[in-house]
Amino acid sequence: MKLTLGRKILLGFIACGLILFGVSVFAFKNSEKFIASNNWIDHTNQVLSEFDMILVSATDAESCARGYVITGNTDYLESFAIANTKAAEHLAKVEELTKDNSTQQRNVAELERQVNARVSNLNSIIDLRKKDFEQAKQFVAAGDGQRIQNGIKRIIERAQKIEHLLLAERKQVSEAEGRNFNLVFIVLLLVILIILFIVYSIISSNLKALKKAEAESAAENWVLMGNTELNEKLSGEQSIQKLADSTIGFLCGYMNANIGTVYLLNDKDNTLVLSGQYAFSSPKDSKEKFALNEGLIGQCARSQKQISLTDLSEEQMRITSSVLNAKPKHLLITPFLFEGKTLGVIEIGKLTNFNEAEKKLINASMESIAVSINTALDQQSLRELLERIQLQKGEMEVTALELDQQISSLNRAAIVSIADANGDIIYVNDNFCKISKYSRAELLGKNHRILKSGKQQQDLFVGLWSTIASGKTWKGELLNKAKDGTLYWVDTTITPFMGIDGKIEKFVSIRFDISTTKNQMQELAFQNEEKEKRAAELGIANKELAFQSEEKEKRAAELGIANKELAFQNKEKEKRAEELSMANKELIVQGEELQAQQEELKQMNEELEEQSQNLKQQQEELQLSNEELGEQTASLEERNKEVETAKFDIEQKTKQLEVSSRYKSEFLANMSHELRTPLNSLLILSKDLSENKKENLDAVQVESAEIIYKSGHDLLVLINEVLDLSKIEAGKMSINIEKVSLKNFSDGLMRDFKHHAEQKGLDFTFTLDEKLPE
Helix, strand or coil: CCCCHHHHHHHHHHHHHHHHHHHHHHHHHHHHHHHHHHHHHHHHHHHHHHHHHHHHHHHHHHHHHHHHHHHCCCHHHHHHHHHHHHHHHHHHHHHHHCCCCHHHHHHHHHHHHHHHHHHHHHHHHHHHHHHCHHHHHHHHHCCHHHHHHHHHHHHHHHHHHHHHHHHHHHHHHHHHHHHHHHHHHHHHHHHHHHHHHHHHHHHHHHHHHHHHHHHHHHHHHHHHHHHHHHHHHHCCCCCHHHHHHHHHHHHHHHCCCCEEEEEEEECCCCEEEEEEEECCCCCCCCCCEEECCCHHHHHHHHHCCCEEEECCCCCCCCEECCCCEECCCEEEEEEEEECCEEEEEEEEEECCCCCHHHHHHHHHHHHHHHHHHHHHHHHHHHHHHHHHHHHHHHHHHHHHHHHHHHHHHHHHHCEEEEEECCCEEEEECHHHHHHHCCCHHHHCCCEHHHHECCCCCHHHHHHHHHHHHCCCCEEEEEEEECCCCCEEEEEEEEEEEECCCCCEEEEEEEEEECHHHHHHHHHHHHHHHHHHHHHHHHHHHHHHHHHHHHHHHHHHCCCCHHHHHHHHHHHHHHHHHHHHHHHHHHHHHHHHHHHHHHHHHHHHHHHHHHHHHHHHHHHHHHHHHHHHHHHHHHHHHHHHHHHHHHCCCCCCHHHHHHHHHHHHHHHHHHHHHHHHHHHHHHHHHHHHHHHCCCCCCCHHHHHHHHHHHHHHHHHHHHHHHHHHHHHHHHCCCCCCCCCCCHHHHHHHHHHHHHHHHHHCCCCCCCCCCCCCCC
16 A cells, blocks of 8 residues: 555654653663672672571570570570570571572571571580580580580571672662663664655655656556456357457547457467458568467467567568558557466557556456457357267267167067166066066065075176176076076176166166077987997997898898898998988988077177177266266356456446346247257156057056156246246246145155165155145
């Protein structure tokens, strides 16, 4: 905040007053320190005096005791008691005075022990004197009392020496503080003189700066007005081309510039394209597109720094009219950024210099221009994204219809079940119930282990669960046991489906009954074994026939009929060989047919798996598109808030809000139409399914169709309520009071949330109090 001249002078005098006040406070504090120092000196003298009085009292006590010993006069005992009392009082007082000095406290404690010892010694002498004078004389002559008395003197001298040192130290501190006070006082007086000189300098300099400040204020107001008017030009929904032309047109007109261009960044090929211009006539060799780092335009965009040129001599850009054909002398190229990213470059040329206010206006307006350009780009991207979503939506509807047809065909041909992440069954089709002999109610909520036959190795099932738990598809043949105990073979494909969080939500199992094929293979294997046995028997028969032939040859001469019998047996042999060959051919044909059936089953499983993957991929693409739309919508809303914040002080904010409200109403109207058209189709189809006119749906499927219809109808009501928001803002909303059946309301809640509760293994009930009205 800039200070006025009067305030600066006032601050100068306030500073002087504060310094004088500081001097007074300092003097007061210094006097307090001086008084405190004198008090400590008095304290030291008092301690010294108390030590002297202790010595005097101890000496008096000794004199009184000696007087009693010598004379036997009891008056000395009274004086002895008084001396002891005084010594104890002085000891207590000196202990109180030196409680802040640990060294003296130790001296006092030692002195007290010595004094008590001396008093005890004197009492012993007095007690002996009362009994026997000679013993008392001998006790005194021993010299113990004198040694104790000398110890008392040494302790007192040592303590007094410490106090004398403290007294000298405190006197030195007092003298140093006096000198410091004088020095500080002189320094503060010099500071006051300096401040007075500074105040004088401020008065003279402010008079000179007053005109300069007025000029700067006028320039700031000019910049502020220009930025405000530019924001008004940028408000509202405009095309990129119109927005660029409006921007450069206003800047050139407001700054009296002679020529200008706007280049916007094309993200597809990273080039800057001429998008707006003012009084610009393009020569033949000029460029309307620049790559990053190409020319001054590209360099400015890449470095994100302003480029200023003066005294231009090139003929690349000229200012032309019917009476003028001149080149600009000064050129200013400025990038505008949004969140650190270059969106484009503005180029402005003048015949005169750019002053600081004009440069400041250009720099200040770049943020608003960037926000507006980015908002326009986002709106364009949003429109393109909505068109793409509509196209994808149509494709998804076609895909969903094809998928429904494929699922219907799959339900007719295959055995289908769905299990949750724990392996518990949540859906089975009619074929599953038919082959397992279990009802749907008996299967739902149960684990697939209910079908285990116990005839296969446990390692097979461990590998199965390990494969599907890792997110991979498992294929193989399983031998299951029906409710009545019969066994049946199924060719099984189990595919896990992931949720948004990447965790497995359910497992879809598709099975084909291959019991007949398995039985045929077993029968074929049995036939092969029989044929091998017959072939072995035929070999033995051939050997016997050969032996018989040899015998018959020997007997040929004797029996003419043997040749005929041999020929007949050879014919029988040939017939049996032909029968064996035909059986082998039949076996080969049956094997080929079985292999073809297995190939068809395998191909069908692969097609179903591929269709499932395609559906999953389409769902992920739709989800990504929705997330992208949500992110762009959130980004657009955030940037719109930034635009509104930047335009908070604009005088015509009310008009902008009205325009924004009108656009929102139009957007809601268009979006509601686009949503209700496919939603109505969904309602018609789900209604037709719920009526089950062909009676080919079970009760669960009919209920599911009814839930789809109910949810779609609620969504349609919600869309209509969204449209009513615009009526509320316009003040045209009316409230209609209607009766609501609580039973229908509770039944609707049960239908909507029952399946969700079942999937999560929860019990969901809804009970109405009997006291409630209908």
